[in-house]
Amino acid sequence: MKKVLAILLAVVMVLSFAACGAKTEETTAAAPENAVIRLSTTTSVNDSGLLPYLLPVFEKETGYKVEVQSAGTGAAIQKAEDGNADLILVHAKQSEEEFIQKGYGVERLPFMYNYFVIVGPKDDPAGIKNCADAASAFAKIKESGSKFISRGDDSGTHKAELKIWGEGKEPNPEKDDWYISAGKGMGDCLTMANEMNGYCLTDKATFLSMQKVLSITLLLEKGEDMKNTYSLIAVNPEKVDGLNTEGAKALIDWMLGDEAAKLIAAYGQEEYGVSLFTLLEK
Amino acid sequence: MESIKQAFALLLSFDKELWQIIGVTMRMSLLSTVISCLIGLPLGALLGTKHFKGKSLIKKTVHTLMGLPPVVAGLFVYVLFTHYGPFGSLNLLFTVNVMVIAQVLLITPIVVALTSSFIEGSSKPVIETAEGLGFSKFKTAALCISEGRASLFSVVLTAFGRSIAEVGAVSIVGGNIQWKTRVMTTAIMLETNKGNFSFALALGIILLLIAFIVNAVASIAVKEPKHD
Numbered sequence: 001m002k003k004v005l006a007i008l009l010a011v012v013m014v015l016s017f018a019a020c021g022a023k024t025e026e027t028t029a030a031a032p033e034n035a036v037i038r039l040s041t042t043t044s045v046n047d048s049g050l051l052p053y054l055l056p057v058f059e060k061e062t063g064y065k066v067e068v069q070s071a072g073t074g075a076a077i078q079k080a081e082d083g084n085a086d087l088i089l090v091h092a093k094q095s096e097e098e099f100i101q102k103g104y105g106v107e108r109l110p111f112m113y114n115y116f117v118i119v120g121p122k123d124d125p126a127g128i129k130n131c132a133d134a135a136s137a138f139a140k141i142k143e144s145g146s147k148f149i150s151r152g153d154d155s156g157t158h159k160a161e162l163k164i165w166g167e168g169k170e171p172n173p174e175k176d177d178w179y180i181s182a183g184k185g186m187g188d189c190l191t192m193a194n195e196m197n198g199y200c201l202t203d204k205a206t207f208l209s210m211q212k213v214l215s216i217t218l219l220l221e222k223g224e225d226m227k228n229t230y231s232l233i234a235v236n237p238e239k240v241d242g243l244n245t246e247g248a249k250a251l252i253d254w255m256l257g258d259e260a261a262k263l264i265a266a267y268g269q270e271e272y273g274v275s276l277f278t279l280l281e282k
Numbered sequence: 283m284e285s286i287k288q289a290f291a292l293l294l295s296f297d298k299e300l301w302q303i304i305g306v307t308m309r310m311s312l313l314s315t316v317i318s319c320l321i322g323l324p325l326g327a328l329l330g331t332k333h334f335k336g337k338s339l340i341k342k343t344v345h346t347l348m349g350l351p352p353v354v355a356g357l358f359v360y361v362l363f364t365h366y367g368p369f370g371s372l373n374l375l376f377t378v379n380v381m382v383i384a385q386v387l388l389i390t391p392i393v394v395a396l397t398s399s400f401i402e403g404s405s406k407p408v409i410e411t412a413e414g415l416g417f418s419k420f421k422t423a424a425l426c427i428s429e430g431r432a433s434l435f436s437v438v439l440t441a442f443g444r445s446i447a448e449v450g451a452v453s454i455v456g457g458n459i460q461w462k463t464r465v466m467t468t469a470i471m472l473e474t475n476k477g478n479f480s481f482a483l484a485l486g487i488i489l490l491l492i493a494f495i496v497n498a499v500a501s502i503a504v505k506e507p508k509h510d
């Protein structure tokens with residue numbers, strides 16, 4: 001019975017591939033044997049639209065199919081440790097290094113960055129607009145007692161925020177009324193900041209993509225402590241079973257290649273007039 | 283297995299935040315159950331016993347609302363209570379009260395539908411008997427409630443079960459704010475998103491335990507009639 005099913009399945013697959021091939025024969029490369037690549041990434045990369053913009057090009061050129069799972073950095077890494085992803089694309093250096101130390105990751109390949117930005121009410125009650133960096137802006141927000149919406153979800157952005165407050169100086173969500181620990185994704189937190197007329201640390205891409213529906217505005221960017229570096233890490237086949245290591249390698253090579261570099265540098269220009277990500281010097 | 287151990291360890295550790303979350307969860311689900319039953323039980327009884335024009339349309343509407351996706355209910359309440367919305371000046375968004383409002387919207391149709399179909403199905407013989415015996419209207423109603431209390435009781439518990447398990451709507455209108463509007467289900471969502479799968483599962487087990495305890499206490503209080 002199983003054999004019959006397997007044969008049937010194979011026939012169906014061959015037929016469907018044939019059907020696909022017939023339609024797009026000229027443009028799509030032949031599908032590799034193991035065609036599905038599972039990429040576990042953070043919401044900010046996916047929500048900013050970067051991956052939906054890049055991946056179709058890669059898929060068309062190579063015949064691979066990339067399945068993107070997006071979650072907070074914590075969950076993105078956990079999924080890879082559980083054997084549910086072939087590679088990760090995240091932005092939390094410390095967690096990435098732990099991931100590699102535990103043997104799950106092969107090598108950390110930082111390849112692009114952008115800046116976190118601080119957004120808040122147009123009238124800027126805390127007066128952070130001319131601060132030199134995020135740390136001094138945070139201090140002013142705290143002093144003024146203005147609302148601050150924190151991701152509070154262990155994501156890369158949340159970790160970056162905690163780092164800016166400084167170890168031991170993080171606000172206490174239980175006692176500090178002005179500090180809202182939302183435990184939600186970037187988009188939800190921005191909506192909340194908008195509702196409460198509060199401040200929020202966010203990646204620029206997500207903010208720009210939602211700007212139209214928000215009344216809060218961009219107040220501070222490009223402080224030295226606001227740099228946000230993204231890395232690719234292939235999952236280690238010696239530690240985890242059932243990986244598509246070849247596919248992961250193909251995707252990493254492509255992402256680090258010249259064509260992707262051009263595409264990434266151009267991303268955002270058309271829609272927002274600025275690049276959302278900058279490539280690291282090689 | 284690991285999660286079960288973790289669940290009990292958590293409960294026994296009397297973690298302040300966990301108990302605060304349990305407190306908010308109970309307040310929200312009990313309040314929404316009581317309110318939706320206060321509205322839904324009489325309405326259901328009315329639909330089940332009286333005949334009037336437009337009844338079938340009302341019943342169809344109620345049955346449709348039973349399938350209302352929580353996210354839609356949440357969005358609807360959000361739009362009403364958002365800063366610039368019609369009720370924005372009440373400043374209720376991201377509070378437990380607005381979570382209760384969303385829950386009542388979700389649960390009341392279920393209470394109405396279940397009550398009316400139960401009364402339609404089972405109360406007729408009771409009413410006929412009561413009429414035959416020459417009981418007053420008040421006494422008839424009392425008899426119906428007494429005879430049907432096991433079923434009415436299960437309607438109430440269904441409402442409670444729905445409200446304690448609901449996540450989509452309360453996450454939208456409550457905001458899952460730590461120490462304020464975080465409930466068990468949104469805490470579970472958060473831990474899942476953080477990648478703490480076994481901890482999230484432990485919280486799920488605690489949620490089930492709470493539901494079990496509430497059910498047990500309630501059934502002692504009501505004393506289900508024996509079927510003999």
